[in-house]
Amino acid sequence: MPQRLIYDAAPLRIYWETTNACDLACRHCRAEAAPEADPRELSTTEGRALLEALRGFGSPLPHLVFTGGDPLKRADLFELIDHARGLGFHVSVAPSATPLLTEAAIGELAAHGVDAISLSLDAATAERHDAIRQVPGTFERTLRAAAAARAAGLPFQVNTLVCEETADDLPRIHEIVRELGAARWSLFFLVTVGRGNVLAPVTPERAEEILSWIAGLSSARMATGRGGLVITTTEAPQIRRVVAERMKAARPGPEGAADAGSPPPPRGHATHAGGVRDGNGILFISNVGDICPSGFLELPCGNVKVDDVVAVYRDAPLFRKLRVPTEFGGRCGRCEHALVCGGSRARAWSATGDPLAEDPLCTHEPGAPAPERPSDGSSPSLGG
Numbered sequence: 001m002p003q004r005l006i007y008d009a010a011p012l013r014i015y016w017e018t019t020n021a022c023d024l025a026c027r028h029c030r031a032e033a034a035p036e037a038d039p040r041e042l043s044t045t046e047g048r049a050l051l052e053a054l055r056g057f058g059s060p061l062p063h064l065v066f067t068g069g070d071p072l073k074r075a076d077l078f079e080l081i082d083h084a085r086g087l088g089f090h091v092s093v094a095p096s097a098t099p100l101l102t103e104a105a106i107g108e109l110a111a112h113g114v115d116a117i118s119l120s121l122d123a124a125t126a127e128r129h130d131a132i133r134q135v136p137g138t139f140e141r142t143l144r145a146a147a148a149a150r151a152a153g154l155p156f157q158v159n160t161l162v163c164e165e166t167a168d169d170l171p172r173i174h175e176i177v178r179e180l181g182a183a184r185w186s187l188f189f190l191v192t193v194g195r196g197n198v199l200a201p202v203t204p205e206r207a208e209e210i211l212s213w214i215a216g217l218s219s220a221r222m223a224t225g226r227g228g229l230v231i232t233t234t235e236a237p238q239i240r241r242v243v244a245e246r247m248k249a250a251r252p253g254p255e256g257a258a259d260a261g262s263p264p265p266p267r268g269h270a271t272h273a274g275g276v277r278d279g280n281g282i283l284f285i286s287n288v289g290d291i292c293p294s295g296f297l298e299l300p301c302g303n304v305k306v307d308d309v310v311a312v313y314r315d316a317p318l319f320r321k322l323r324v325p326t327e328f329g330g331r332c333g334r335c336e337h338a339l340v341c342g343g344s345r346a347r348a349w350s351a352t353g354d355p356l357a358e359d360p361l362c363t364h365e366p367g368a369p370a371p372e373r374p375s376d377g378s379s380p381s382l383g384g
Ligand code: SF4
Pocket: 237, 238, 241, 331, 332, 333, 335, 336, 337, 338, 341, 342, 343, 344, 359, 361, 362, 363, 364, 366
């Protein structure tokens, strides 16, 4: 069956920002979280109604991610998880590494049938990580939470911020993530929204080095038939172009394969499903019920308190435009990889105010020959 690239009927993943309350104060926080919840936050009744409305996407139901803020700040979290599971959803939870994230809380998440949790690790040392999270002890608490999740049999993903301040640490963080036994490592390429504008994004050239390194790590893992850590990116769909270029270069023939454009990457490669990006396969519901293309492209197209969330995802003008990459601006609009990549719409928006503009974090010139790449995943310039 061909891989889907346009998600016009239903998203693959829905992120519900259950609250913006959080006891951390991370320097790059998209949600600009605060210790206390917004009084307009969806109530338990409204949250239950939202879950019932999301069921309208039909089968197969999208995967639900309860995010924040810190979902553990909601007293009704487990009731909402149970309701979602009862409706047939698979649920993941993205808690913050605060004193609320105890061994008991992790055990309870596992007992309530949560598929996985995510934890954040932005540096290889406590000093650097805690400086970004702005609360001492967060690094150690994250490592303890990972051990507790592993002991509870609860799969976990580690999220790592990629920006100038963290880029040199990535190889060491990769080793830690592997040693912790994570199922997945997701590298989030900074988009300067929320408090993220106090940090510096990597340059397009540095991003290219990092993406090439990630693609090499995954290729090496697959070549040896090893299972284990799956590596993905967030707000860097360019990884699909990098993977496609590697595959093309590896194929026999005078110039690699002669076909134009990039094939959908195979399962298990360093990528999300081809084509998935803000508003196309991704849907975000804010803590107050705003319906947005993603948490980093927080442009409300409706509100779940008054609008039909399924209809908004399918038919709101912005959502529809985000699914037509040939209409994107600049290089993204004329790129042979646009269908599987399409660039980060959130970064285009944060850089220019236009979510359909070119993603500036890309070195690719459409139509130009692919650059030569190392084949072993090594990247000395990453500082590893
Ligand atoms: S130019 Fe745009 S669509 Fe093409 S690879 Fe770069 S970010 Fe992706």
